Amino acid sequence: MLTNMSPGIFYPGTGPLHRLQARTKLLMIGLAVVVMLIANQHQWHFAPYIVAVTWVLGSIFGAGIGLRELWRRLSFLLMLVFSSLLFTFLGGSSSSPAVWTLGPWLLRNVTISHIALFLAIGCGILALACLLPPLAKRYRSRFFFRLLRSILILVTCGALLLFGWTMGLPPQHTVPLGPIIITRQRIWILVVSFVIFMALYTFSTLLTMTTNPVALIEGLTILLSPLRRLKLPVDDFALMALLGLRFIPTLLDEVEQLQKAQAARGADLLHGTWRERLQSFSSFFTALIQGTLRRAADLATALESRGYRSSGQRTLLYEKPLRRLDYLILIIFGLSMLGSLFF
Amino acid sequence: MLQPLIDLQQVTYAYPVRPGSAQQESPALRKLSLQIQQGEYVVILGHNGSGKSTLARQCNALLLPDQGQVIVAGMDTRDLASHPAIRARVGMIFQNPDNQLIATVVEDDVAWSLTVLGYSASEIRQRVNEALEAVGIADLRALPPHKLSGGQRQRVAIAGILALRPDCIIADEATSMLDPVSRQEMGKLFARLNRDLGITIVQVTHLLEEAVYAQRIVLMEQGQIVQTGQPGQLLSDIERLRALKLIIPDSLSLAARLRAAGFRIAEDAVTVEQIAREIARE
Amino acid sequence: MNDVMIEVAHLSHTYTTAPVKKKALDDVSMQIPRGECVAVIGFNGSGKSTLVQHFNGLLRPTPGSVRVDGVDVGGAQVNLRALRQKVGMLFQFPESQLFASTIYQDVAFGPQRMGLGRHELRARVKHALDIVGLPLQDYGQRSPFELSGGQRRRVALAGILAMTPRVLILDEPSVGLDGEGRAEFYAYLQRVRQEQGVTTILVSHDMAEVAAIADGLYVLHHGKLVMQGTPASVFAQSEQLRRWDLAAPPLHELLAALRQRGIALPEDVMSVEDAFHFLQQTQKQKQKQLPDVSSRS
Numbered sequence: 062m063l064t065n066m067s068p069g070i071f072y073p074g075t076g077p078l079h080r081l082q083a084r085t086k087l088l089m090i091g092l093a094v095v096v097m098l099i100a101n102q103h104q105w106h107f108a109p110y111i112v113a114v115t116w117v118l119g120s121i122f123g124a125g126i127g128l129r130e131l132w133r134r135l136s137f138l139l140m141l142v143f144s145s146l147l148f149t150f151l152g153g154s155s156s157s158p159a160v161w162t163l164g165p166w167l168l169r170n171v172t173i174s175h176i177a178l179f180l181a182i183g184c185g186i187l188a189l190a191c192l193l194p195p196l197a198k199r200y201r202s203r204f205f206f207r208l209l210r211s212i213l214i215l216v217t218c219g220a221l222l223l224f225g226w227t228m229g230l231p232p233q234h235t236v237p238l239g240p241i242i243i244t245r246q247r248i249w250i251l252v253v254s255f256v257i258f259m260a261l262y263t264f265s266t267l268l269t270m271t272t273n274p275v276a277l278i279e280g281l282t283i284l285l286s287p288l289r290r291l292k293l294p295v296d297d298f299a300l301m302a303l304l305g306l307r308f309i310p311t312l313l314d315e316v317e318q319l320q321k322a323q324a325a326r327g328a329d330l331l332h333g334t335w336r337e338r339l340q341s342f343s344s345f346f347t348a349l350i351q352g353t354l355r356r357a358a359d360l361a362t363a364l365e366s367r368g369y370r371s372s373g374q375r376t377l378l379y380e381k382p383l384r385r386l387d388y389l390i391l392i393i394f395g396l397s398m399l400g401s402l403f404f
Numbered sequence: 405m406l407q408p409l410i411d412l413q414q415v416t417y418a419y420p421v422r423p424g425s426a427q428q429e430s431p432a433l434r435k436l437s438l439q440i441q442q443g444e445y446v447v448i449l450g451h452n453g454s455g456k457s458t459l460a461r462q463c464n465a466l467l468l469p470d471q472g473q474v475i476v477a478g479m480d481t482r483d484l485a486s487h488p489a490i491r492a493r494v495g496m497i498f499q500n501p502d503n504q505l506i507a508t509v510v511e512d513d514v515a516w517s518l519t520v521l522g523y524s525a526s527e528i529r530q531r532v533n534e535a536l537e538a539v540g541i542a543d544l545r546a547l548p549p550h551k552l553s554g555g556q557r558q559r560v561a562i563a564g565i566l567a568l569r570p571d572c573i574i575a576d577e578a579t580s581m582l583d584p585v586s587r588q589e590m591g592k593l594f595a596r597l598n599r600d601l602g603i604t605i606v607q608v609t610h611l612l613e614e615a616v617y618a619q620r621i622v623l624m625e626q627g628q629i630v631q632t633g634q635p636g637q638l639l640s641d642i643e644r645l646r647a648l649k650l651i652i653p654d655s656l657s658l659a660a661r662l663r664a665a666g667f668r669i670a671e672d673a674v675t676v677e678q679i680a681r682e683i684a685r686e
Numbered sequence: 687m688n689d690v691m692i693e694v695a696h697l698s699h700t701y702t703t704a705p706v707k708k709k710a711l712d713d714v715s716m717q718i719p720r721g722e723c724v725a726v727i728g729f730n731g732s733g734k735s736t737l738v739q740h741f742n743g744l745l746r747p748t749p750g751s752v753r754v755d756g757v758d759v760g761g762a763q764v765n766l767r768a769l770r771q772k773v774g775m776l777f778q779f780p781e782s783q784l785f786a787s788t789i790y791q792d793v794a795f796g797p798q799r800m801g802l803g804r805h806e807l808r809a810r811v812k813h814a815l816d817i818v819g820l821p822l823q824d825y826g827q828r829s830p831f832e833l834s835g836g837q838r839r840r841v842a843l844a845g846i847l848a849m850t851p852r853v854l855i856l857d858e859p860s861v862g863l864d865g866e867g868r869a870e871f872y873a874y875l876q877r878v879r880q881e882q883g884v885t886t887i888l889v890s891h892d893m894a895e896v897a898a899i900a901d902g903l904y905v906l907h908h909g910k911l912v913m914q915g916t917p918a919s920v921f922a923q924s925e926q927l928r929r930w931d932l933a934a935p936p937l938h939e940l941l942a943a944l945r946q947r948g949i950a951l952p953e954d955v956m957s958v959e960d961a962f963h964f965l966q967q968t969q970k971q972k973q974k975q976l977p978d979v980s981s982r983s
Contacts (some may be wrong), residue, residue, distance in 0.1 A: 274508040307508045310550040322783045325775040327799035347785040358502035366496045367517045376519040452864040553730045583891035585932040610864040651865035654937030658958045678942035
């Protein structure tokens, strides 16, 4: 399961995005960030975002990666961003004028109690149905099934409580619900933050999917090379980044193995007293850190033996001088993004 | 006589004791002398803790002698400036196939040492191709290391050294985490590199099966060399090997018993094939 | 009493972690008798580790079924904790999974979770450490990291034994150990089997080492159970094993080579001893037929 989410997996290919130099792609992302943050200051100015989304769609097309594959990588985070952004609607009042006001709805107690009763009965029946073995077998994913069942039971209990409470109140009294006020500012924030998140996340996913990691690091090294003047260890940084990318899958495997080994010894992060869980947790991390340190020591020896040195001119395998395609794309991208700020 | 490629003279070495640790480490190597000639295939045999890995690490300046000296291709390992040159000529592969690959794709890893040394891109491409062909993994060049089996990863490590066109490859317990078939294939690969490319091979191991392809075996115990000689000579003395805590393959012990019972089995028959031929001739 | 400890029926397993779907197990059925020691053999990626992880509920059998001591592991009501206590599992390089600052604490980790009293806990830890030859009074308060690789591995074994499992699964138990460490580990394992009568399942790609103690072998190749039987019957097929990237033990390779050269070794020759006696006898017979052997050479 963990390997599913691991970042930085490169898909070899020959699409236009693959052919761009890593530097070009990194510069594009940098520029996009700057432009979109500047554009944020100016309300109701959609042009930069429309341009950015167009570029995102264009690069998805240019990456030559299956939409399904991409969706699998993106879906989780996008859902998360989207659902968290929805809550911005429910925030307190704000000074900007309302566009749209929902409610307030005036509900009579008797109506509430009726709705609660219906909900309780409906969910209760469904929850009971979920307990029946024939239906249980239909669901392929047990986890989903259990989740559904617990949600249903929770809703039933809540509805029953609400029903009992409202029954005790005078039936014809009204309770105000809402109002939900949607202001222009909130819509703006919602749209803008969603587009920024989506664009950046998609861009960087596409970057790692279409760029060989070594090329990516070479590109980064070139872009950072002015920092060498300040005596910053750019090459060591590049090596660290490379090792990070190299060992992510290995460490994920190790984590999985360790989890299983400790589960086999009765460790359980989800059950038991808090003390036991904490103990399981700490023992897991102790073993993981020890393993990683051992690996690091081995690796240091191997690096030394393979002739690593942080000085000297190294050969760049992938990063060539920028070609016409790179310049072209960079210029068009830059002009369109910057230009969109003024339209 | 030719100057040896690797020349250890009266080397003594003890691992530094961690401050706070009470126990006194006895030296891992004690006044050890060994000469390895260019083009040899040497197996260093001993159980864990006999000092064989320490010996291997002295040969490419990963460790420096406390006393005595190590001369590699005419360079003294105590001279720090010579380390890059020594390591370019004497490459080393390690026990854990995972912890010595650096780049995220096979061919980049093979190229890695060359890029550090600043070779031109076309030169690198050519050398990487040759090295991958030599170890027989050219078809795996675009895969990430974690998709490979242990044996394949060790081949990548060997290719990474071959790309430097070295004089010598030291394999430090490089097969102990592999399965038997991969282990045999590694043995054959070493023998082939030795024969075809004239590369000196120093293989450190605790497995007798791996020693049978060698030209010379160095037996180690407690930081000293107990005996050196050709496989036929050394591997027929089963009792002695057992006393050195080594596992005796059944094929060798059967041959030894038959020999003791009057069968005429030549001493230099050490591989399964050779022993079978000798027995069948009787 | 049921004499089948583990029963696997039509078990398949597909790893869904993309990019490529991989079938790790393909319709495997087997029965492991109670109290025996069996070995599951296969090359990397043959599915052997995947198979045994079903035995203690780390993986759920879908589709197919696994019954351990009569209990369906895939059943809805299965108590995973009880199952994992009954089926102890030692993973590859178990010494790297030690974590506690003393050996006592490390071995006690598992049994502590079983809700035992303090005396019972101590007695179990003591017994487990005794069996693996690291007595509590000498080793209990030492750090596991002071020990040699082989000893650390035995500490990990003790950590499993302290949970008094009925089934012991060992994944590549000897990889990375040298001759001495390996011999000691197997000697202690034999002792565990004799004293506790546990059903033992070894998972390995090295047949030479399991030959000595396994009663039965199961050979997996690309997720399929391709061969099963006694070590002798499996090793006799050394040609076939090669095709699955497996090597028969050196002795069996030698016997196969001798048969190829026309020496009629019977099937039941299994050890150096047997082979030696057989060869000696055939030579004596030859000498009777040809009194003047010396003239031949």
